[in-house]
Amino acid sequence: MSAIHARFRLPLADFQLDVDLNVPGRGVTALFGHSGSGKTTLLRCLAGLERAPDGLLQVNGETWQDGGRGIFLPTHARPLGYVFQEASLFAHLSVRRNLEYGWRRIPAGQRKVDWDQAVSLLGIEPLLTRSVSRLSGGERQRVAIARALLTSPKLLLMDEPLASLDPSSKAEILPYLERLHRELSIPLIYVSHSPDEVARLADYLVLIRNGRAAAAGPLLETLARVDLPVFGDDAGIVFDTLVAEHDTNYHLSRVEFPGGGIWVRDANDPVGSPARVRILARDVSLTLERQHDTSILNILPATVLEIGDGAHPSQALVKLDAGGVPLLSRLTRRSLDALKLAPGLAVWAQIKAVALLR
Amino acid sequence: MMLTEGDLSAIALTLKLASITTVLLMLVGTPIAWWLARTRCWLKEPVGALVALPLVLPPTVLGFYLLVALGPHGPIGHLTQVLGLGVLPFTFAGLVVGSVLYSLPFVVQPVQNAFEAIGERPLEAAATLRAGPLDCFFSVAVPLAWPGFLSAAVLGFSHTVGEFGMVLMIGGNIPGATKVLSVAIYDHVEGLEYGQAHDLAAGMLVFSFLVLLALYLVRKHARS
Numbered sequence: 001m002s003a004i005h006a007r008f009r010l011p012l013a014d015f016q017l018d019v020d021l022n023v024p025g026r027g028v029t030a031l032f033g034h035s036g037s038g039k040t041t042l043l044r045c046l047a048g049l050e051r052a053p054d055g056l057l058q059v060n061g062e063t064w065q066d067g068g069r070g071i072f073l074p075t076h077a078r079p080l081g082y083v084f085q086e087a088s089l090f091a092h093l094s095v096r097r098n099l100e101y102g103w104r105r106i107p108a109g110q111r112k113v114d115w116d117q118a119v120s121l122l123g124i125e126p127l128l129t130r131s132v133s134r135l136s137g138g139e140r141q142r143v144a145i146a147r148a149l150l151t152s153p154k155l156l157l158m159d160e161p162l163a164s165l166d167p168s169s170k171a172e173i174l175p176y177l178e179r180l181h182r183e184l185s186i187p188l189i190y191v192s193h194s195p196d197e198v199a200r201l202a203d204y205l206v207l208i209r210n211g212r213a214a215a216a217g218p219l220l221e222t223l224a225r226v227d228l229p230v231f232g233d234d235a236g237i238v239f240d241t242l243v244a245e246h247d248t249n250y251h252l253s254r255v256e257f258p259g260g261g262i263w264v265r266d267a268n269d270p271v272g273s274p275a276r277v278r279i280l281a282r283d284v285s286l287t288l289e290r291q292h293d294t295s296i297l298n299i300l301p302a303t304v305l306e307i308g309d310g311a312h313p314s315q316a317l318v319k320l321d322a323g324g325v326p327l328l329s330r331l332t333r334r335s336l337d338a339l340k341l342a343p344g345l346a347v348w349a350q351i352k353a354v355a356l357l358r
Numbered sequence: 359m360m361l362t363e364g365d366l367s368a369i370a371l372t373l374k375l376a377s378i379t380t381v382l383l384m385l386v387g388t389p390i391a392w393w394l395a396r397t398r399c400w401l402k403e404p405v406g407a408l409v410a411l412p413l414v415l416p417p418t419v420l421g422f423y424l425l426v427a428l429g430p431h432g433p434i435g436h437l438t439q440v441l442g443l444g445v446l447p448f449t450f451a452g453l454v455v456g457s458v459l460y461s462l463p464f465v466v467q468p469v470q471n472a473f474e475a476i477g478e479r480p481l482e483a484a485a486t487l488r489a490g491p492l493d494c495f496f497s498v499a500v501p502l503a504w505p506g507f508l509s510a511a512v513l514g515f516s517h518t519v520g521e522f523g524m525v526l527m528i529g530g531n532i533p534g535a536t537k538v539l540s541v542a543i544y545d546h547v548e549g550l551e552y553g554q555a556h557d558l559a560a561g562m563l564v565f566s567f568l569v570l571l572a573l574y575l576v577r578k579h580a581r582s
Contacts, residue, residue, distance in 0.1 A: 049482055075485035076494075082486035088479050092501040101497070102487030151487055 002026055002060045004155070004187065008045040008052040017041050017052070017211040023204055025060040028181055028188045030198040030219075032230065033208035039191045042208065043159050046189065047082050048075040059155050060187075081148030081186075083158040087140035089132040095143055096128045102151035112152040113184065121183065122146040122176050138169030142176060149184070156188040162197060177201055178358055195231040199223075199238045199278050200357045205230065224326035226308025226317045233311050236280035238357065239325055243267045243275050252297075255356075259323020262298040264356045276357040281317060281328035283353040288339060290348045298351040302327060304343050307336065322349055365558060367534050368542035375450070375538060376518040379457040383514040384507070386458060387465035392495070394466065395473035410463045417460060421527025424456050428528070453529040453536055457518045464513040472506020473499060505580040512573045516566055 002025030010017040017038045023029045031039040044050040046057060054067035064073045081102075089098050103115065119125055122142040127135060135143065141161055148156060161177075162170045174197070181188065181201065192198055198205060198219075205222040207215040207230050215228050220239050222230060229235040241255035246266070253267035255275045267275050290299060302320035310317050316336045320327040327349055331341075341347070361369075394406055412420055427434045428446045435445050446452035476499060484494040500507070522540040529536030531545065539558060546555035 047486060049485070074490075075482070076488050076490045080486065082483070084479065084483065086479075088483040090480060090483070090498060090502075092498075101484070101489075105488040105493075147487065 003058075004029075004060070004189075005056065005058045006042075006046060007056040008042065009054060010041065010045065010050065010052040012038055012041060012211060015211045017045070019208075019211070019213045021206060021213055021216060023189070023206065023216065024187070026185065026187050027203035028190055028201050029204040029206060030202035031189060031191045031206050031208055032195075032198050032202075033193065035193055037208045038211035039193075039208040040159055041211075043157050043189065043191050046155075047080060047157055048073060048078055049082075062154070079151070079154045081151050081153035081156045083141070083144050083148050083156070083161045085160045085163050087137075087144040089135075089140055089143060089147070091132060093132070094128075095124070095130050095132060095135070098132060098143060099128075099147050099150055102147055106151055110152060111150075113149050115150065118146045118149045121149070121179055136169065137165050138172045141165065141169070141173055145173075145176070145180070149180075149186075153186060156186050157191075158188065159191045160193070161190075162194070163192075174200060195234045200276070220326065224319055224328060226306050226319045226328070229308075229311060229317060233282075234280060235311070235317060235328055235330065236278060236283070237326055237328055238276060238278045240274055240276050243269050243271050243273050245271060257323070257325050259325060260300055262300070262351065262354055264354045267356060278355040278357050279327060279351055280353070280355075281330035283351060284320075284327055284329035285350045285352065286318065286320075286329050286331065286335075286339065286341065286347045287350060288347060291350065294350070296350045296352060298354065300327070300349045300351065302347055302349040304341055304345045304347060306343060307341065320347070320349055327351075361557060362554065364533055364537075365542060365554065368537050368539050368558075371450075371534065371537065372519055372539040375453055375457060376515045378454055379461060379518045380511055380515045382454065382458050383461055383465040384511060387462060387510065387514075388469055388507075390462075391466045391469035392473055392499070395470045409466050412460045413463050417521060417523030418527055420460060421456060421524040424452075424459065424524075424528050428452055428455065447528050448530045448532060448536060450529075450535055453525060453538075456524050456528040457521060460521055460524045461514045461517045464517045465510040468506045468509040468513065469503065470506075472503035472509075475506075476502045505577060508576060508580075509573060512569055516569050519562070520566065 004023050004025050007020040008017060019042060031042060033039045041050055045052050045055060048065065051072065055065050056067065057065040063071055064078050065071060090101065093101065122145055124142055124146055127139055127143060132140065145161065162173055165173065178201065190201060202219045205217065205219045206213050215222055215225065215230065220237060223237050239257060241257045243253055244256040244261055245254045247253070251266040252263045254261050254263055255267065255277060264277060269275065300322040302322040304318060305321050306319040308317045308319070310330055314332050316331050316333050318329045318331060318341060320329060329349060390409060394402060425447050426432050429435045430439070430445050438444065438446055446455060480498050480502060481494055484498045489497060520540065525536070525538055525541060531537050531541050539562065543555050543558045546558065
């Protein structure tokens, strides 16, 4: 089975990094946590930039590090690509020479990512002849990503690549990261403290708290846990759907999942294309009877699965099953009691807002 | 301005000494500077202090110890004799050894500062792009630190041209072999040949000023 197995223990300033993780060897795995939780150190351990003495790292069957057997591949011997928070381009080289730096160090026979492919994927053709000092923050980061891709890595590591960018540069880069995800089959481990980025990009989520992996699992499953509100106040779920129809009159699109469908704002993409949606727990309210005289467009039949605590003592978090998709709803404890909600009860979920992520 | 044959020979010898010394200094000083810039070993400070000693010691002190160590009964003198090199004091080779030690801090410190200014990040980035340590050093560290290398070479060269006490202690005053410019000027003054002393001294003054000016201009350019 393709997987990444990582076990690291390393003392940090305030606590100890202590993780033993199995994450999928494909797709995007997000390491999510507050700043200072140890997620960057974990990423640096994966890259061999930080040396955890008894660490173990196996990537899709290859052992990169095994303290027990005295194996430690230094960073330059690990077939990985790393994107730092600041682009870290070489100031003494042009954009083209920066890209060539890693490219030239890979034997031609091992180059799986094509030069033109990487350059066009990140949209950096017009930048090639420039000096790196003449690039904007977003451009620098795109060049850094292309530079990492051009080493044809077997594992891509990104350390908050958008964190130091302004909102418009972030918005500029996210589509490139999504394309990367769609068009290349390189597993990506992505460190972030932004729920938005995780919701948009991740397939698999690891929650890092105080140096430990507090939770790990597929994105939807992990976000739907009521015992562990990963995003705190922004609790909610993210799931993938297909565009089913467009209502050009009202600029709406209907996206469907196996057990039902919902209306979202105009999806732009043709019918049949994938769309990821996010529904926040605070935007889902519950009724026992189906409401008819309501402005709410998306009302789904659902069953109460589990009830957990909200971020505030006045609140509860209710996990529902809506045609196979879990939903979270944030209610007051008072409403919970008034409606006598309990696991197994059939309810109607009224969804006030749906965000179309991609 | 009329330079005597002796003066011309002193100038030629000085330039030869400074050139050879500078090349050796870059070869010896760069690894020391790299190690000092990167190590977390407790020896960093003692070694750094040792390298910096010529900055504060009177050149005669360093010259004296070198004379003893390189002499026929000194430890290094024994070694050079066993190796069939003879004894080094009062030879050109002895002068080179002395000059390298004496100018070492002028090369190590600018290069070390330049390496430290690069920081970890570009080296880490290079490692993630498959560059091994040596590759990384030549393809990233050296090009990024080049202003430091330039300063080091200029300072090492001009400091060697300007040394006196050390040269006198270990080289003496042998025309064509160890009699360098600074010693020649001293000789002229002792012999009350002020005119000739003026010619050489003024030449040194102008040379030193131009070298430093060039260095500062290049640094300014490199920063902008």
